Amino acid sequence: MAWHKKPKTNLTKLRLLRTFVQFIMFILMNLTFFLIGATWLVLPVNMPRSIFSSSEGAFFLLQRMLTMAIIPLIPLAVFFLFGAILGRFFCAWACPFGLFQDILGYLSSWIRKYEPTRETNLSLRQIGEFITGATLLFSTFIGINVALGETATVEAFDVFVDQPWAVLSPSAFLFTAIPLLFWWGGIENFFIWDKFVLIDIIFWLRLFIFIFAIIVVIYIPRGWCRWFCPVGIIMGELGKNSLLGIGRNISKCNHCGFCEDVCPMGIRILSHPAEKVRSQQCTNCLDCVAVCPEDAMEIKFL
Numbered sequence: 001m002a003w004h005k006k007p008k009t010n011l012t013k014l015r016l017l018r019t020f021v022q023f024i025m026f027i028l029m030n031l032t033f034f035l036i037g038a039t040w041l042v043l044p045v046n047m048p049r050s051i052f053s054s055s056e057g058a059f060f061l062l063q064r065m066l067t068m069a070i071i072p073l074i075p076l077a078v079f080f081l082f083g084a085i086l087g088r089f090f091c092a093w094a095c096p097f098g099l100f101q102d103i104l105g106y107l108s109s110w111i112r113k114y115e116p117t118r119e120t121n122l123s124l125r126q127i128g129e130f131i132t133g134a135t136l137l138f139s140t141f142i143g144i145n146v147a148l149g150e151t152a153t154v155e156a157f158d159v160f161v162d163q164p165w166a167v168l169s170p171s172a173f174l175f176t177a178i179p180l181l182f183w184w185g186g187i188e189n190f191f192i193w194d195k196f197v198l199i200d201i202i203f204w205l206r207l208f209i210f211i212f213a214i215i216v217v218i219y220i221p222r223g224w225c226r227w228f229c230p231v232g233i234i235m236g237e238l239g240k241n242s243l244l245g246i247g248r249n250i251s252k253c254n255h256c257g258f259c260e261d262v263c264p265m266g267i268r269i270l271s272h273p274a275e276k277v278r279s280q281q282c283t284n285c286l287d288c289v290a291v292c293p294e295d296a297m298e299i300k301f302l
């Protein structure tokens with residue numbers, strides 16, 4: 001079927017464009033680092049607040065507001081609004097931790113990738129659902145204790161009281177802990193930095209989770225996004241029926257399967273309704289549109 005194949009330049013061009021947009025978004029979310037005044041973006045991406053950032057991912061803000069006993073209207077509005085209109089679009093085009101995974105993917109492209117079975121995908125996704133549910137429940141529990149003035153109970157949870165998942169999240173490790181390590185005097189200060197001394201076991205746990213995330217992503221494209229990221233879990237549910245989506249024109253489709261081969265989220269596109277890919281995993285990255293030799297994959301709105 002090779003004669004059906006379009007020149008790969010379509011896909012390469014699209015991926016280059018996407019990487020460019022991801023970098024621009026990364027800069028916009030970290031303006032403080034570039035010594036430009038602050039904007040405050042709240043987006044459905046996996047980006048913690050750090051000393052460099054001029055933004056905060058909606059899930060991090062959601063935790064912060066819940067633990068402070070504030071009704072989290074802004075992050076909820078961000079999730080519902082973007083989810084209903086764009087689905088997981090920001091996962092492909094704007095998330096800094098998504099960009100990090102894509103870069104890892106490019107750098108490790110010589111390593112053979114694995115595509116787990118549908119059953120494995122579903123089972124592993126339950127871990128992400130657990131992380132999401134447990135984080136929200138725990139944040140609410142802390143918020144209730146804050147509202148009731150139960151200071152002793154709140155303080156007992158130490159580093160977990162502000163944003164519980166940020167303590168373990170690999171993106172928080174990448175975008176806050178690692179820069180701070182170097183910003184505050186380099187690796188030689190590693191063992192005397194008071195916070196690391198206070199939470200040393202947590203630090204090693206974070207490092208372990210971070211390395212685990214890297215290994216997963218090297219062998220399975222966007223492995224963290226597929227299964228473990230709470231933002232992906234929430235946006236997947238809210239964005240499954242989003243206005244923006246990808247459809248397949250069955251009168252043009254020759255079932256060559258190229259679209260499935262390139263899908264970074266491992267979606268079995270041909271088993272979805274032709275009208276729209278209704279998958280919690282679709283990030284609207286457009287790779288399938290770019291690669292289709294028959295122009296059968298189409299961007300749909302509504």
Ligand code: SF4
Nearest residue numbers: 091095098225229232
């Ligand atoms: S699922 Fe991936 S791309 Fe989406 S917010 Fe999470 S880390 Fe970022």
Ligand code: SF4
Nearest residue numbers: 253254256257259292
């Ligand atoms: S939609 Fe997929 S299977 Fe159909 S022609 Fe395009 S690439 Fe091939």
Ligand code: SF4
Nearest residue numbers: 263282283285286288
């Ligand atoms: S179905 Fe298409 S748009 Fe959706 S994630 Fe896969 S390649 Fe990207």
